[in-house]
Structures are given as structure tokens and as C-alpha cells.
Amino acid sequence: MKVSREWLNEWIPNEVPVSELAEKITRGGIEVDEIIDYTAEVKNLVVGYVKTVEQHPEADRLRICQVDTGEETHQIICGAPNVKADSYVVVCKVGGRLPGGIKIKRAKLRGEVSEGMICSLEELGIKEDQVPAEYQNGIFMFQEEKMAGEDALAALLLDDQVMEFDLTPNRKDALSMAGAAYETRALFGGEVALPAHAVEDGTGSSALEIRNADTEAVPFYGARIVTGVAIAPSPTWMQMRLIKAGIRPINNVVDISNYVLLEFGQPLHMFDRDQIGSDEIVTRYAHENEKMTTLDGRERKLESGDIVITNGSEPIALAGVMGGEFSEVTDQTTSVVIESAVFNPVSIRRTSGRLNLRSEASARFEKGVSHEFVLKALDRAALLLTQYAGGTVASSVLSSGELDVEDTTINITKAFINSHLGMELETAEIQETLSKLGLSTAVDGDALEVSVPSRRDDLKIKQDITEEVARIYGYDALPSSMPDTSTTSGKLTDEQKKTRTIRHQLESLGLSQAINYALTSREKAEQFNELEGTVELLMPMSEDHAVLRKSMIPHLVDNVVYNRNRQQKDVQFYEIGRIFQSNGTGVLPEEREMLAGVITGEMNRTDWLGTKVPADFFAAKGIVESVFAKLGLGDSIRYEQSSRFDTMHPGRTADVLLDNERIGTIGELHPKYAQQNDLDRTAVFEIDLDRLLSVKQGNIFYDQLSRYPSITRDIALVVDRTVAADTLVRTVETAAGKHLVDVFVFDVYEGDNMEAGKKSVALRLTYLNKEHTLTDEEIEKQHTPVLEALVANGAQIR
Known part of the structure; x- marks a missing residue:
């Protein structure tokens, strides 16, 4: 949620610096990720009046403009195709600066003097995808008459800083200017002033009937009809506030619905009344495999859990997600139906996720909207349509269902709050803290009955109230204490110590640690193991990540191939990780911690001595034996020749046995398998680390060196x-x-x-x-x- 400081001040005046405001909001539990300052690096930006526009004599794409900047008229060369006379534009004067360190100087373009620059919104730091279509690839022009020479940033409402809230899922109340204003009130005091939303009902009767076929799907559906609407660009101030919030302006009707959404957090939808196709709106769950075409022109196959808005027979909108194509507002629209409703949040979340249709509206409906603002938002949108689209409210509110706007109550005691916070707050202090949040309390001794308005329906239990007290009172005020040192001191377990010993030993021998995904392809999952069954993912990212691995060697071979393809011929890797053995459908797999390694090329090369060790079976066996020796298991290990795997060399492979139990394999890759992977002689090993670490070592006894010869x-x-x-x-x-x-x-x-x-x-x-x-x-x-x-x-x- 992007919160404009200028817009916030309209809801609740606050004069503290934006950095202090953001810091206190962050300490209050809503992290401010970024502060976007539109005034940074900007200098000498004024409103200019374009008197005349003439074609440049030496350039087809350039025009010579005479621009009044208040004090005098300057000649400015402009290449924008939409520049025209008798318009108000943004001008950066000579000596001025634009975002990105751009300095404006007097210049000559094809022999003509240019004193300044007429600016586009992109040049003022606005992202291209947020610029209205009419100003893309061109300069910005004010919709209203301005005074030449006045501060252009102020005229654009860009003398502003925007705070970007990183909201946790439980703080849906802050997904609006109303929520941001109430949060500011709680932290800094003051009173929140809601924008004007009272509207007079029309005197005529409506021929439109609203009916909810399933109250579980749609607990409440409200609508107003506004006639005589003229589609046009919205006023500049509304466009700029939408842009600062990250929304691209479209036209006055669409912009008003988005603007009210940002004000109250209540998503709205505008239908073309004449295109609905009937005199009724019926809400219901979709029929299985029912189809509709959404605003993006795509035909959607619906499921029985989707909520649809219909004209009694066919869907005209996918509730809370996207409108239908044939009932959308167009340039020919003259009569509008405004929708303001409450939908089942679980259904909206499933539908938007399944169709991958995420929007500002669906994000709010998924979390559940505040019943308190449903009708306020509906009336506010109708009022703005009368003011900025020339509309007339045709009738009273049309609705079906009921809104739950009653406060809920939570009973709590001073002792409960203090015991959880470790504080000694008095009842009056708790009551005052809660009142800053707009939560009224009835006090009876140490007991408090807290009334929670519907806009804060995220507060449901006593612990929620305790958290709000701590948050507003200030986390910095929570008492600090030293940790209890009577508990057992932390230390490494025997397994952790042994694992570190193994890592140190392997790295001292020149091996580097590799870390691979536990997911692999079905083909590779069957290599280098004899385990039955495979654990498969229900929705794999790709065929190469479809199942859980049963051996770590295939991925290590891939690591070697990757390095060999980049001219690294001598490669030695090891990995400590888990493999997974299936125990059947519906049963968790068995996980085993394994130690695996791969070596290829040459090892321990010393060019000045001309010595080297080939990476073969004996080198791999020596590496593994050094690990066993470090763990004190050398006398318990023996080796047997093996030919169990067709991917291993039949004469250069051995099973590793611990007390006659097979715990792993050492060997060279089969020449055919190595050739398939463009590898030379390569050796691998894989050991059951869980079994290795399970061997407990007793006391170590030392013998005196013998005085007699052997x-x-x-x-x-x-x-x-x-x-x-x-x-x-x-x-x-x-x-x-x-x-x-x-x-x-x-x-x-x-x-x-x-x-x-x-x-x-x-x-x-x-x-x-x-x-x-x-x-x-x-x-x-x-x-x-x-x-x-x-x-x-x-x-x-x-």
C-alpha cells in the first residue's frame, strides 16, 4: 500500500517530518519499506502556458514553442507529438534539474535556441506503466486552467513524499487511506475527517432488482444507478493521486472506482446499465463448467466454487476478481450501476489464485472487507460521479442481504495484559491507549469490555488487544531483562561435532561443498540406488524437478559436467544432504542423511615437483578411509567388490561395510555413463551418514610405545x-x-x-x-x- 503524505494530511493533518512519521509507523508494527520523494533532485519546475507552436524549419519532428513561464516568454524546442498551443504544461527552466541528475541548459537545436524543457510525466519520475495513455510518448498537459509561473510540483500534487507500507496479512485495515489515517491518529493523536460522501437519493424509481441467490456467497450486495454520465478524463488531482498510489488513470468513471477503493479499502465495480441485458442483478455460485468472457477478452471456464454476478441468466462479472466484457464501461456509456458488496473471502481467494487474476480489488476481498465502509464507499462514488462525470443519482440504494456493522466486544483484564507484557500499566493507561485506536472501553474495576468496530475485525481475542496495547504504547517501553542462565548451556551434539569433523577433513583434502535441490527427474531418481518407490510432487515446477531424489550422485555428476563445460577439468565435490525413500501413498517418506562425493581429473597437482594423483577408485577410497579414520572407525570398515549398479564400473566398484552391514558405495563411473556425460575417468562415493554417526565411541585408551622391535x-x-x-x-x-x-x-x-x-x-x-x-x-x-x-x-x- 502506497500512502501519499499530501493525501493523508487531508484525512488527518500532521506536520511531523515524513521520516519521523515513517519511523514511528514502523515501530508501531507497519513496516515502511521505502519513502518515495518526488521533490528530490528537482529544481526550477514551473507551469508554462504554450502560446504558439510552429514547425521547426530544419527538423520534421521538432516544434518551436513560445511558452509563458510567468515572468517572461521563452522559446523552447519540443519533440513531443502532442504539444499544442493554448495548453498548460510543465516546464523545467534553464538552470533547473530533473530526477536522475539531468541539468537543463540553454541549447541550440538545428540552429534554433531552446531555453528550457517541456516535460513528460516519465521525466518527472513517474513510471511509464502508470502514465495515462493520452500522455504516453508525449508531454503532460493540465486538464484545468493554471497560472503560468506557479510551482509545477505543487500543481501536480508532486510536492509530496509517498510511504510504501509492507503490510502483514493481519493488517488488512491499513489497505486504505482510512486505515492509514486511523493508524496515524493512534500514534500521533488528532481526529480523522472522512471525505464527503453524503448524496441525495434520486426521485425516480429504479427498474433494477437486486437478488442474492446464496447468502453464503454474497452476504450483502448494494448498488446505485447514476445516469447522464459523460466519459472524460478525470481531474488532474485525482489522476496524480492514483499515479502516486501505483494505479494508472483511465477515465473519470474507472478512476473514481479506483479512487474510492484507495480511500475506504472497499472495491467497487462499474457496470454499463444499458449493457446488463435485463432488469435484475442476481448473485450466485457459478455452475460447473459455466463459461464467461472477462474484461481481458479471455473466455473463462468456471467452477462451482466461483461467485458470479449475473443478469438473471448469464454471468456479467466474476465477483471480486474481474468484470465481464459485454457490460464494461466504454466511451459510449451514459448510465452506470455502481456495485459495492461483501463476498465470501475464501471463494475469492481460490478463484483469483486458480485463474491467476490478482488485482487491488481481489487482494482486499480475499482478506474480507470492512462492513463499515461498504455503503460509505457506494455513496462516495455516486457523489464523485455527479461532480466529475456530470451524472445524476437515479434512485436510492438497491440492495440484498444485511451488513454487520455492530461492534464486537472482547473482555479482558489489566492483569492479563500486564502478565503478557511484563509491565505494570494502570487501567486508565490501557483505556487511553485503546481509545487512540478508536476502541471504546467500559471499565469495571480491573476488567475492561472493549468494543471493536467492524473496520478492525482482525481483533478477535484477548491476545489481539494485548498486542495493540503494546504496539501503540510502544515496544520500546517494554521492560528488558537478562535471560535465565540457569538452563543448560548450548553446545553441539555428538552428531554435529562429527559432521563438522567430516567437513573439515574433506575440505582439507581439496573437496568443495556442493548444495543441490532435493528435487530431480524421474530418470535420475532411479540411478545409483536400489530403493523401491519414488516420492512424486503433485504439481512439479518441471519434469526435471518432479520427484524427490534417492541418491545424491546424479546431481554431483551434473555439477562436474557444469564445471567441465567451463574449462574446469579438475573437480572435487562433496555434499551432505538427504535422500527420500517412499513408504507408499499417504505416508511420509523415510529420510536419510547421506555423505556423497565426486572427483575427476587430477588431484594434489604440484607443478614444480611434477607430482599428481589421478582421480580414480583408489583416490576416492583413500578419501573415504581418511574420514573413517577421523571418526575412529577404521577397524570396523571393510570393502567388497560390487556390480549392483549399471552406472558404475563393474571392476572398480566396492560396497562399504560397517560391521558387515552395507552402508555405502565407492567406485568409478561406468565408461559408457561417463561418456554420455562427456566426462573422463570419474570416481564417486555415497555413504549412509545417519548410520555412520550412530556409532558411539567410548573412551580412548593409549598404549605405551613398544621398546622391542617388530x-x-x-x-x-x-x-x-x-x-x-x-x-x-x-x-x-x-x-x-x-x-x-x-x-x-x-x-x-x-x-x-x-x-x-x-x-x-x-x-x-x-x-x-x-x-x-x-x-x-x-x-x-x-x-x-x-x-x-x-x-x-x-x-x-x-
Whole structure:
């Protein structure tokens, strides 16, 4: 809502600076987003009278104007196609300034002197879409006679500042000048003066009948008929107030309906009486699949929840949203029916949302209009039509239904207010604060009975009254206190600490964090996982955002592709986020926190040493193992070769097992899948982070370093190519005695001099006794069972 300071002063005089006014309104609960100052940067702007207009001898599109600016007549060259003699215009004199830092100087245009500039509204800071059609692509001309030389800003009502209110949904009362005036009264005092709205009823009888077929849809419908209307531009002052409020002027009849809407917050609609097509107006819910053509020329298919205004047989308007095409006011209109009604706000909200038809009127009807202003707005519009459209009120108010204009009451006590605000207000102070809002109170001891007028029907419960007291009394007056420090001090949970450790570790290894949408396409949702079912959106933004992801790897691959397409060849990303597993229709999905990563190109490149690490399976496995080591889980993790996903390389993919439970996957992308995405060798990993963080670590015990040397033994084995090295390591660990402290694979050979289907695997075993130096006999006693176990499991000792 844009509130003009000049217009507001007509409702309630107030002399405080606009900055102070905006500050106090903001502190009172209505945020003022912006103050638009039309006087900023403007200098030497006067009203000019155009005496003569002649064609420029050297330019077809330029005209030489002799303009009286009060003190003298100046020659001004103007290129506007609509400039004409005997008109009053806005002139910026030599030495003047316009918004945007434009300075006006004496100049020569094609050999002719120009002393000043005749201005358009756009050049005065008015947005193009708010300029009346007759002045677009041309200069502005006053509708009324003015005095040459007078202040043009004052004549245009632009010596003004406009406050833009950012209203919360509960403050619908401030969607009007009346609401802004009552708010100003509450904060600064004074009395609100409503604009003149009394109108004499016509002496003739009306042939128009009003009937509400459904009082739930339309609790009240009122109308007046004004005849003898002449369509013309509205007066300049009305046009400028509409422009400052962000509404483009059209003609006097349409402008009056918009002007009254801004005054009282009550939307109106004007029908051409002669085009209604009958002698009755009937309001009802629409029939299913009923059709009508709205003012924008589009045929609309209606639903049974839409409210329509009909002529008894067919719709002539979509209630509260948009009028019908054939009953609109045109230049030939001479008789007008003014509509002022109360519609079901829920129905209006659904209709405007479904048809995407949002307007100033629908925004107010959606929140519910004040019954107090329904008839006042109707009478005000009729009065303005008689004054500025030459109309005559034909009859009294025509209506159907009832208006609820009775005050509602809320009972509250001083103790309730003080206990909620932490204050010690007296009953008289509370009563005075509420009276500033126009809420009368009846006092009985500490109890108050608050009467709430219909314009503030957002006040419904005791807490609303308490909030109003705090708001008007001043939030700054609320007592401050130190927080209770007896509660437990805040700290990170064990899961949060571990998550930070994981982030720090991955970033220290050169990975950057990625954050992707949880929404993906149906095709990508099926990749890199074996989860059953998919959680689909009812109304997706696009096919690429139609379902919730079941793996984070597809999006990380997209991130790599995006970077590779921008010449970033070495890319390493990780992401911590959630995947979603469907539990069936009507049941919330299961959410799992996951850790995923992707690497491609080269890692740890040092050009001066000529070293680098390829981003392959082993690099990804090393990254993941470093995370496990940081979490103290290295001894609980093992790996098994896997070929479960057709998007992963069948020979370079492994499942990650925690205590023999699969918690994730590490591997390289399948060459075909990588090629489809224009990628080189790329490795990925995805780990169930919830399962990882669920492992609780006990106390850490440290051992003294051994004073005795360790002994190593190497074993060279020939095994089938299908035997995993991990299987051999597990066999050794099971068969060895207590002094085995380490075993690892240090060589694998497949090639010449090796039997087909076989491979050579070399293991290094480390033995250590922390109490004394091991002898050869002790080592052989523990090493021999290891060799026997390996042979028993099909290995040959080389």
C-alpha cells in the first residue's frame, strides 16, 4: 500500500517530518519499506502556458514553442507529438534539474535556441506503466486552467513524499487511506475527517432488482444507478493521486472506482446499465463448467466454487476478481450501476489464485472487507460521479442481504495484559491507549469490555488487544531483562561435532561443498540406488524437478559436467544432504542423511615437483578411509567388490561395510555413463551418514610405545583371479596368533609367466611382542598356521 503524505494530511493533518512519521509507523508494527520523494533532485519546475507552436524549419519532428513561464516568454524546442498551443504544461527552466541528475541548459537545436524543457510525466519520475495513455510518448498537459509561473510540483500534487507500507496479512485495515489515517491518529493523536460522501437519493424509481441467490456467497450486495454520465478524463488531482498510489488513470468513471477503493479499502465495480441485458442483478455460485468472457477478452471456464454476478441468466462479472466484457464501461456509456458488496473471502481467494487474476480489488476481498465502509464507499462514488462525470443519482440504494456493522466486544483484564507484557500499566493507561485506536472501553474495576468496530475485525481475542496495547504504547517501553542462565548451556551434539569433523577433513583434502535441490527427474531418481518407490510432487515446477531424489550422485555428476563445460577439468565435490525413500501413498517418506562425493581429473597437482594423483577408485577410497579414520572407525570398515549398479564400473566398484552391514558405495563411473556425460575417468562415493554417526565411541585408551622391535614376513601367493585380496587378509587375521599387528597387500601381479586365470598376491605380515623380542621359533609357531590356512583356502605358496 502506497500512502501519499499530501493525501493523508487531508484525512488527518500532521506536520511531523515524513521520516519521523515513517519511523514511528514502523515501530508501531507497519513496516515502511521505502519513502518515495518526488521533490528530490528537482529544481526550477514551473507551469508554462504554450502560446504558439510552429514547425521547426530544419527538423520534421521538432516544434518551436513560445511558452509563458510567468515572468517572461521563452522559446523552447519540443519533440513531443502532442504539444499544442493554448495548453498548460510543465516546464523545467534553464538552470533547473530533473530526477536522475539531468541539468537543463540553454541549447541550440538545428540552429534554433531552446531555453528550457517541456516535460513528460516519465521525466518527472513517474513510471511509464502508470502514465495515462493520452500522455504516453508525449508531454503532460493540465486538464484545468493554471497560472503560468506557479510551482509545477505543487500543481501536480508532486510536492509530496509517498510511504510504501509492507503490510502483514493481519493488517488488512491499513489497505486504505482510512486505515492509514486511523493508524496515524493512534500514534500521533488528532481526529480523522472522512471525505464527503453524503448524496441525495434520486426521485425516480429504479427498474433494477437486486437478488442474492446464496447468502453464503454474497452476504450483502448494494448498488446505485447514476445516469447522464459523460466519459472524460478525470481531474488532474485525482489522476496524480492514483499515479502516486501505483494505479494508472483511465477515465473519470474507472478512476473514481479506483479512487474510492484507495480511500475506504472497499472495491467497487462499474457496470454499463444499458449493457446488463435485463432488469435484475442476481448473485450466485457459478455452475460447473459455466463459461464467461472477462474484461481481458479471455473466455473463462468456471467452477462451482466461483461467485458470479449475473443478469438473471448469464454471468456479467466474476465477483471480486474481474468484470465481464459485454457490460464494461466504454466511451459510449451514459448510465452506470455502481456495485459495492461483501463476498465470501475464501471463494475469492481460490478463484483469483486458480485463474491467476490478482488485482487491488481481489487482494482486499480475499482478506474480507470492512462492513463499515461498504455503503460509505457506494455513496462516495455516486457523489464523485455527479461532480466529475456530470451524472445524476437515479434512485436510492438497491440492495440484498444485511451488513454487520455492530461492534464486537472482547473482555479482558489489566492483569492479563500486564502478565503478557511484563509491565505494570494502570487501567486508565490501557483505556487511553485503546481509545487512540478508536476502541471504546467500559471499565469495571480491573476488567475492561472493549468494543471493536467492524473496520478492525482482525481483533478477535484477548491476545489481539494485548498486542495493540503494546504496539501503540510502544515496544520500546517494554521492560528488558537478562535471560535465565540457569538452563543448560548450548553446545553441539555428538552428531554435529562429527559432521563438522567430516567437513573439515574433506575440505582439507581439496573437496568443495556442493548444495543441490532435493528435487530431480524421474530418470535420475532411479540411478545409483536400489530403493523401491519414488516420492512424486503433485504439481512439479518441471519434469526435471518432479520427484524427490534417492541418491545424491546424479546431481554431483551434473555439477562436474557444469564445471567441465567451463574449462574446469579438475573437480572435487562433496555434499551432505538427504535422500527420500517412499513408504507408499499417504505416508511420509523415510529420510536419510547421506555423505556423497565426486572427483575427476587430477588431484594434489604440484607443478614444480611434477607430482599428481589421478582421480580414480583408489583416490576416492583413500578419501573415504581418511574420514573413517577421523571418526575412529577404521577397524570396523571393510570393502567388497560390487556390480549392483549399471552406472558404475563393474571392476572398480566396492560396497562399504560397517560391521558387515552395507552402508555405502565407492567406485568409478561406468565408461559408457561417463561418456554420455562427456566426462573422463570419474570416481564417486555415497555413504549412509545417519548410520555412520550412530556409532558411539567410548573412551580412548593409549598404549605405551613398544621398546622391542617388530618382525616382518612376506608371503607370495598364487590364487584365482576372482579371489579378492581382502579375503586373503581376513584369512591371515583369523589364523594368526595374538602377536600379529598388521597385514597388507603390497603387490599384485597378473601377466607373463602366470598361469591363465591366476594372479600373484604378495602380503606383508608384521609381528610384535610388547614384552620381549620375538625369537624365530616364536614367529614360526604363529606363522606356520597362517600358511596352512592360506593353502587350505586354495592358495599356493610361491
